[in-house]
Amino acid sequence: MTKFVLVTGAGGFIGGHMVASLLQQGYRVRAVDIKPQWQWYQRFPEAENLTLDLREKTNCYQAANGCDWIYNFAADMGGMGFIENNKALCMLSVLINTHMLMAARDVGATRYFFSSSACVYAGYKQKTTDNPGLKEEDAYPADPEDGYGWEKLFSERMCRHFREDFGLETRVARFHNVYGPHGTFDGGREKAPAAISRKVIQAKLSGSNEIEIWGDGLQTRSFMYIDDCLHGVQAIMHSDIREPINLGSAEMVSINQLVDIVEEIAGVHLKRRYKLDAPLGVRGRSSDNTLIKKLLGWEPSTPLREGMEKTYAWIYDQIVNTSGKDSVVNLY
Ligand code: NAD
Numbered sequence: 630m631t632k633f634v635l636v637t638g639a640g641g642f643i644g645g646h647m648v649a650s651l652l653q654q655g656y657r658v659r660a661v662d663i664k665p666q667w668q669w670y671q672r673f674p675e676a677e678n679l680t681l682d683l684r685e686k687t688n689c690y691q692a693a694n695g696c697d698w699i700y701n702f703a704a705d706m707g708g709m710g711f712i713e714n715n716k717a718l719c720m721l722s723v724l725i726n727t728h729m730l731m732a733a734r735d736v737g738a739t740r741y742f743f744s745s746s747a748c749v750y751a752g753y754k755q756k757t758t759d760n761p762g763l764k765e766e767d768a769y770p771a772d773p774e775d776g777y778g779w780e781k782l783f784s785e786r787m788c789r790h791f792r793e794d795f796g797l798e799t800r801v802a803r804f805h806n807v808y809g810p811h812g813t814f815d816g817g818r819e820k821a822p823a824a825i826s827r828k829v830i831q832a833k834l835s836g837s838n839e840i841e842i843w844g845d846g847l848q849t850r851s852f853m854y855i856d857d858c859l860h861g862v863q864a865i866m867h868s869d870i871r872e873p874i875n876l877g878s879a880e881m882v883s884i885n886q887l888v889d890i891v892e893e894i895a896g897v898h899l900k901r902r903y904k905l906d907a908p909l910g911v912r913g914r915s916s917d918n919t920l921i922k923k924l925l926g927w928e929p930s931t932p933l934r935e936g937m938e939k940t941y942a943w944i945y946d947q948i949v950n951t952s953g954k955d956s957v958v959n960l961y
Contacts, residue, residue: 633657633695635738637683637729638702639676640669642812643744643804643858647700648676650859661692662703670811684724689732700742700862701729706777707818709843712748713908716776726784730791730799740798742866743788745873747805747914748778755911758849762879762917765803765872774910785873792871800865805877805916809855809936810943821884822852822937826944829891832899834948840899843907846885851878851915854936857929864925877916878929890934894941 634651638644640662648660649671658676665680666672681688683703693699704722706712712719726743733741750763751772773782788799808822815827828840853861853876861876882890885901892898918928 631655631657632697633659635659635661635693635696635699636702637661637692637700637725638704639678640664640666640672641702642670642809643807643855644700644702645669645671645811646809646855646859647702647862648673650863652676659692659696683729684721686728686731689725689728690736693729693732693736693738696736696738698740698742698866699729699733699738700866701726702744703729704744707813708820708824709908709910711818712774712777713910719777720780723780723784726780726787730787730797734791734795734797738797740800740866741788741791742862743784743799743801744862745781745785745801745803746778747803747875747877747916748774749782749785749803749873750778750914752911755914758847758883758913760849760881760913760915762881762915763875764917765875765920768873789872798871800868800870801873802862802865802876803873804853804858805875805914806850806852807855807858808852809940812855812940814944814947821850821887822940823944825884825888825891826937826941827948829888829895829897829899830941830945830948833895833897838897838899839902840888841902841904842884842888843904844884844909845903845905846888846901847883848909848911849881849883849913849915850887851881852887852933852936853878853916853929854931854933854939857931861921861925861927861929864927868925870924874921874924875916875918876921876929877918878931878933879916879918880933881913881915882933887933887937890937891941894934894938
């Protein structure tokens, strides 16, 4: 019988792509998000689409009812600028994660996926730019990103204990910066790849020839293309990997190198203005993929340059076709 799958956060970036992927594979899908449906990044009429606030327990039961598998992507989150300034809002996602786990258990769902984050990793392991890659055990002794990271770490533990105490099969992946088309690229919740693409496009269209970069540009990260994320999530969901596992790229770059890539794609060379008092997060972060390679024989491998070309093209199209060239300059 065809599995009935719930995707929460389906109006957002990763959830929208996951609904597309599951529908393509023939699953029956219920897609849920708090946003009104005209605001969803992707919306598919073949899915059962519901607007519900999943902080509310009864809404979680309504969302989960009848579903075999649950992919929980719903969270109040964004890039560094958002999570450093909205710690309480980030922590309130614990309501979503608690109530969704309870609902999954009580409606008899057989498998539950939780999207955790590299923000669970201990800050003291990420103080230099030459980070060798975070291993799963580097989450403890705990010193996660304040607010957002603590909530993710707590919810990871809840998944573990729901599995141990109630027999709900939970799977947890720690995403390292996911990027791609159909994501947030403005408004304050966007992450570095989308924000830098938007700023380069804006500089190009306005002729300002200048870009503002948060920090000194030497901080390092790795970025995972959305197709790798979708593949990894589903492979983990289908596996017997019960402990939290890294899902990220090991191609570490500095923010300056990311800007180099986007400038090259755009065919521009911009003057860089460094905003040193901007929210920065940790100094250096990448994914150690030893465990995922061992357990799945696979790791995210889309080259950053290749993924950024697709992401840049999509954001360019959004800005030019949605706003019109003239208004873009005023919009941002
Ligand atoms: P997103 O913001 O695009 O999607 C999250 C969705 O959740 C949004 O559409 C939002 O409206 C919805 N949501 C928020 N509160 C809700 C509520 N109360 N009820 C129902 N829906 C609600 O983010 P994303 O990038 O797609 O991230 C998906 C998941 O992956 C999140 O849990 C996030 O923490 C995690 N994650 C993402 C990244 C990344 O780089 N994108 C990195 C680490 C972890």
